[in-house]
Amino acid sequence: MGMKDAYSLTEWSNVFRLTVSSNKPKAKLRADNRDIPVGGSVTLTCSVDSSSSGWKYYWYRGEKTSEPLTTQDAVLQSNGQIRVSQGESYRCRGGRGDPVYLTEYSGYIRINKIVPNKAVVTLQPNWTEIYSGETIMLRCEIHDGDTEWEYEWKSPRYTSTNNNEYMISKASSHHSGNYRCRGKKKNAKHVSTEWSTYIKLTVSDNKPAPVLTVSPSWLSPGDSVTLSCEVEHPSAGWRFYWYKTVPKLSDYSYIYELLPGSINGTEQDSYIIHGPTHTAGYMCRAGRGDPVYYTQYSKPGFVWSGDVHSAVTLKVSPDRVQHFTSDSVSLSCEGNFTECRVRRFPEDRYRSDCYKWRFMTGSTCNIKRYQQSDAVYWCESGSGEFSNAVNITIQKADIILVSPVHPVTEGQSVTLGCKLRRGQLLSNVFFYQNDKLIQNDTRRELKISAVSKSDEGFYKCKYSGEESAQSWMSVQVNKAKPTLTADRYIIPVGGSVTLTCSVDSSADWKYYWFRRTSGSSALQSITNVKPVNKVSEGGIYHCRAGRGDPEIFTEYSRAVTVRKTVPNKAAVVTLQPNWTEIYSGETIMLRCEIHDGDTEWEYEWKSPRYTSTNKNEYMISDASSYHSGNYRCRGRKKNAEHISEWSADIKLTVSYKADIILVSPVHPVTEGQSVTLGCKLKTGELLSNVFFYQNDKLIQNDTRRELKISAVSKSDEGFYKCKYSGEESAQSWMSVQGE
Known part of the structure; x- marks a missing residue:
């Protein structure tokens, strides 16, 4: 093998490009649900936006910890996913390499754990349809819960927290919409109930018109x-x-x-x-x-009443119900008044005054031809009274019935006729009552010499094939009106009041008794057919009488109010300040207190000047000698005819610019009690070396500042006064009552 040349080189590798970012990546966290259902869990997913791989993920629970979760704390689904069942704030980050390079933390996701307790929204008052300006309270109630809750509301306007009550004090259309709530456990912020069911409120800006x-x-x-x-x-x-x-x-x-x-x-x-x-x-x-x-x-x-009465009466000319369109009609108000107006009420229109549709001259409304309309007409006086009412009809036909515009009374005579548009009263006329032919001879009028109730009804006439409209003729029965009297108007404790109902006519009457309370208009029948009735309940009483077969009834009597004295409800007058001797210009408050009472009382006072009602306080703001005298009070139950007994009198004495007064008890003292009287200057100090008098007789004149009676007896009752250095107080009565 030959030796490699020390100066030999390989070719360059392929280029591998590294990208180094100066920005640390940030993990992203998302949840498939923000609320953990009862018995369930939520899956969290963590990811890093990076083209490279190799990331592992670290999970954190709570906002104050940097220790990652372990498999004991949560269920790891896969790399990047975790399943949690505990409500809390969660975040994550990614890491890779050795040593581990960590990304920035993700943002927090708050996971809420739902508990089985149920939230319910209730309304007080329980109205979902309300009106602008009303007040309504929504309350969040948690079933089977305790008091350790905070509350969260969702409303059309915003979300609020903490209070279980949501007050709408002046409702407007902006408050319309859906409302719901949920509870959050105090000291466990991520534990809550489910949201309640929605309650929908509708706020109308328009006041309802009954x-x-x-x-x-x-x-x-x-x-x-x-x-x-x-x-x-x-x-x-x-x-x-x-x-x-x-x-x-x-x-x-x-x-x-x-x-x-x-x-x-x-x-x-x-x-x-x-x-x-x-x-x-x-x-x-x-x-x-x-x-x-x-x-x-x-x-x-x-x-409407057709009855004519003296205060104000409506007269019609011509005096009939039916009129032709070509007729002129005058409506006159008569009676004892200085000012009057005529009004009408057509069936299909609003009421209106004569001046708007005809000509008013003084107290007469003149309706010219072709200006009339079917309507009820009546007068109203400046003193606030209504007249009788009349029903006038206007006919386009060529024939009308001539019938009285006012009711007729039993026993009176009445004449009906038939008239053509051109003016003449007709003969050979057929007259009908309630569509039944009652006269068909040559007479021009239907005369009834003495009308009875059976003559009441609808009448019309026919002539030569033409038929008038029908009109109602009303027949009034002269009904008697009974007189109701009481032997007294207040029922004493354990007692009764005798009511007597009488009718000024012949005998054989049965009497019917009725009672109602001031809080109701409904009459309750009382079983008693005699003219005398003993009652032991407070109330507003009426009576009426009846006789015959079929039975004919009188009118109802006037109302008589009887009040019942309530036992053990004694009224007491107290003073603030507690002085019965006062001076001209001073202010004093008398208060009526009812022992064992409640707030449902009105009050009545008797004073030297007048009797007043309603308030439990009686203020004298600028006292004068006119205010001297006896004061007492009693209570009257609201919406019930119950009354307390009168309190004992308190006597006030108002002196004109006096500099000295007697200090004596305002209430009666009981035999055997001790009592102390004193003498006081306007400056406030109690005096010594004072002379005391009983019934103008000197009874003490030594250096003592007070008159002390260790055990009072009836002989100590009387008028007392004191003298000091030439000045003399007014005298006051000291009352002594037996034990």
Whole structure:
């Protein structure tokens, strides 16, 4: 073998290109799910964006550790994948070579572990349909949970945390949408419940407008009228408020007066008015929540009465129901008023005033020919009263029935006729009642000498093949109205009140008794047919009478309110400051306290000047001699005819710029108790060397500053005063009561 030449060289190898990046690669981490289901796991995948291979992957759990996970901590799926079942923050990085070259860490992925506890969203109040301005509370409740939760909400506007309550205090359309929540374990941030089911809230910017219906539309004597108020979503917590309309002529509108028993609203969406006699207008609205959110007022609804009464009366000329289109009609308001307006209510239109559609002269509305319309017409006075109502119909036909526009009363005579457009009253006319022929002779009129209830009905006439429209003739029965009286209006503890129902006419009456509470318009029947009824429950009472077969009833009596004294609910007057002797210009507060009471009371005060109601505090802010005298109070249960007994009197004495007062007990003292009286200057100091008097008789005049009675007796009762250095206090009564 020959020796190689020391200077011989191989050819160069192929070029192998190395690329050295100055930027350290960063691992990327992704998860197939961010929430670990109950009993399940989540797969994490780590990768490095590099064309080269040989990477191994390192896994890390928690944000404060640099120690990689082992197979004991997780399940390695393959190089680059791991399956975890513990909620926490995870990251990864890659490494290769020897020594190992490591990439940068990936970003964190937070994996949340779902626990079996279930989150539920509840509403308070439980309404999903709400209105702009309302307040509603959403609450996140976790079933079978404990108090160690934080909360997360998803709403249409943002995600909030921590609180289990989500308050919407002034709802708007922006709050419409889906709401859900979940709970997160405190001290275990990556453990949570599943998201609750969505609750969808709908917020309407438009206040709901209730619809009022009045039944019946036309009154008969003794009828009850039912008001019904219909509002969207009637089961959604609404209470109903009922109003009587009072005409306000200055701006052609109405003011509203709450009807009895609806100051706090009624649960029922109907309200019964017992025995109304005149035309009246009503409105309603609904409210719910705290503070109360009110709907709009309904449009007015009316009950019509044909009864003519003295306050204001509507007269029609010509005096008939039917009129030709070519007729001129005058509607006149008569009565004791200074101002009046005529209104109408067509079947298919809104109510309106005469000045908008005809000519008003004083209190008369003149409707010219071809300007009439079918409608109910009535008057409204400036003093807030409604007249009788009349129903006028306008006929395009050439024949009309001439019938009275007002109701007729039993026993009166009435005449009906038939008239052609050209003016003459006809003879040889057929008259019909309720489509039954009742007269077909040569007479031109149908005369009823003494009408009875059986004559009420629809009438029409026929002449030479032409037929008039029919009109209703109303016949009123002269119903008696009973008188209801009470021997007293407050039921004492354990006692009763005697009610008497009487009818000014012949005998054989049965009497029917009814009671309701101030919180309801529904009458409860009381089993008793006698004219005298002893009652032991507070309430608002009515009666009526009936007789005959079939039975004819009187109207309802007026209401009589009887209140029941509540036992063990004594009212007490307290003073702040606790002085019964005060001076002109001072301020003092009297407070009515009801022992063992609650917040559902209204209060009544009796004072030297007047009686006031409602508030439990009675403020005298600038005392004068007019405020001197006895004060007492009692409580009245809201929405119930219950009343406490009157408190004991407290006597206040207001002196004009006095510099000295007697210090004496404000409440009565009991025999055997000790009592101390003193004398005090306006500057505040208690005095010594004071003279004390009982009933103007000097009883102590030594150096002591107080008059002490170790055990009072009835003989110590009386008027006391004190004197010091020529100044004399006003006298005050000290009351002594037996043990």
